[in-house]
Amino acid sequence: xxxLTVGRDLNLASELYLERIGEAxxxxxxxxxxxxxxxxVPAGGLLLRLIAPAQRRVGELxxxxxxxxxxxHAATAVSEAVVSAVxxxxxxxxxxxxxxxxxxxEGEYHALPARLLSEVLRLRGWRVDFxxxxxxxxxxxxxxxxxxxDLVALxxxxxxxxxxxxxxxxxxxxxxxxxxxxxxxxxxxGRFARLLGADGWAPTADVAAEVIEAGRxxxxxxxxxxxxxxxxxxxxxxxxxxxxxxxxxxxALVCGGSSISAHDDxxxxxxxxxxxxxxxxxxxxxxxxxxxxxxDFIAWTCAVxxxxxxxxESVVTGLRILSDRLRDLPRAHHFLTEGIRVAQTAAAxxxx
Numbered sequence: 396x397x398x399l400t401v402g403r404d405l406n407l408a409s410e411l412y413l414e415r416i417g418e419a420x421x422x423x424x425x426x427x428x429x430x431x432x433x434x435x436v437p438a439g440g441l442l443l444r445l446i447a448p449a450q451r452r453v454g455e456l457x458x459x460x461x462x463x464x465x466x467x468h469a470a471t472a473v474s475e476a477v478v479s480a481v482x483x484x485x486x487x488x489x490x491x492x493x494x495x496x497x498x499x500x501e502g503e504y505h506a507l508p509a510r511l512l513s514e515v516l517r518l519r520g521w522r523v524d525f526x527x528x529x530x531x532x533x534x535x536x537x538x539x540x541x542x543x544x545d546l547v548a549l550x551x552x553x554x555x556x557x558x559x560x561x562x563x564x565x566x567x568x569x570x571x572x573x574x575x576x577x578x579x580x581x582x583x584x585g586r587f588a589r590l591l592g593a594d595g596w597a598p599t600a601d602v603a604a605e606v607i608e609a610g611r612x613x614x615x616x617x618x619x620x621x622x623x624x625x626x627x628x629x630x631x632x633x634x635x636x637x638x639x640x641x642x643x644x645x646x647a648l649v650c651g652g653s654s655i656s657a658h659d660d661x662x663x664x665x666x667x668x669x670x671x672x673x674x675x676x677x678x679x680x681x682x683x684x685x686x687x688x689x690x691d692f693i694a695w696t697c698a699v700x701x702x703x704x705x706x707x708e709s710v711v712t713g714l715r716i717l718s719d720r721l722r723d724l725p726r727a728h729h730f731l732t733e734g735i736r737v738a739q740t741a742a743a744x745x746x747x
Contacts, residue, residue: 405436405444413449416477417462419469425480438485439518442511443601446474450507458695460702475507482514490522493545495607498526498535500551500560500580508578509550512600519608532559536566546573546612548603551580554587554688555675558630561591561682568592573612577603587683629724630681633674640720641670647716648709669696670713677734681726686733693734697741707742714738 408431415424428441453470456462462470497513499506506528513525524542526535539547547567551560557580567574576588576596585596595612597603606612633640645667673696680689693714697707718731 405431405440409445409449412445413452416449416453416470416473417456417466419466419473421473421476424473424477428477429480429484432481432484438481439515439604441481442478442515443604446477447508447511447600450474458699458702460699471507475510478507478510478514482517485518487517487520490517490520492516492520492522494522494524494542495546495548496524496526496535496539496542496544497548498530498550499528500549500556500563501529501531502559503551503553503556503580504528505552505578506550508552508600509548512548512550512577512603515600515604516607519604521607532562532566535563536570539567539570539572544572546575546607548575548577548607549593550577552578554580554582554679554683555672556580557587557591557679558682564592568594575603575606575612582685587685590683629726630678632724633678633681633721633727637671637674640717641667641674643720644670644713644716648713666709666713669700669710670717672696673713673717677727677730680730684726686730689730689734690737693737694741697738701741707738711735711738711742 408427412424412427415427428445431441431445432438450471453462453467453474457464457467495516497509497516499509509527510525513523516523524538524544526538535547547563549560549563551557560576560580564574564576573594574592576585576591576593577598577600579598581588581591581593581596583598585593585598588596595606597606648666672692676689676692680686693710697710700707700710714731714735718728718735721727721731
């Protein structure tokens, strides 16, 4: 089947596939994709050009508040079932290309991109050990020593996982095993992958498969020495104080006359969860000394809050309280000051 025919078939199928996973129609989605496979659409094309884009669209629909968390979870579960069905039906080559360990960084639960990469590599003749979501660093390193892979592919969708990913990268490098970092958590251009010692980076599963297939590692020059800010104490201190800090900010919001004082228990739980995310992204930004991680997250949070009917001004208030309580951490205080400016801009420029 030609690339043109494959592209046309997948373009026609994408809307229907999204509809079926959005309705949690597992059997319908599986039957549809296996039908395409039986019609001659390559399994790798289905994995990378139908399922992967659909999952990105699912995330966009959740962020726009068009889909609930439950619907997003249900859709992802259906796609995972579809991947399993494709893997069972397709006949991969006998492993003859080397051994690859694929895993998600500890704390990273977005496992579907790594699973897609694993199945595509199997189809291309690699022996693949897929370890799944949130693999503790020490266990991953032990596994690497026990099995001796030719490569580790480490997935990280969110930059909040970078400190733990860094430990894995360092240990693998010490063991002489190259690491291909994957996912947006390492930066939109892979800059954090290089900074933390990866041998290469790929933004998506299809690019990662091509990099591995072509044997293009290493794609980075010798990494720089670990920057001084990774070794400083601000990130560790923020983590140490995190529970009492967030509890204090939430109490200040409730008692300070903000709109949260009128919220019900569920809404306050959501606010507490959002504050936790703010602290985690701040810590990640401090770890790699990159304000863009924090600023981009604040802008995204304001957009998601507005989509859910919550004014971005509440984000500004929370950031101000947090900033006042972290004046003894100069870099954190500076990042929070910049974050306040981002949130204020979002509040001023967004739709009323």
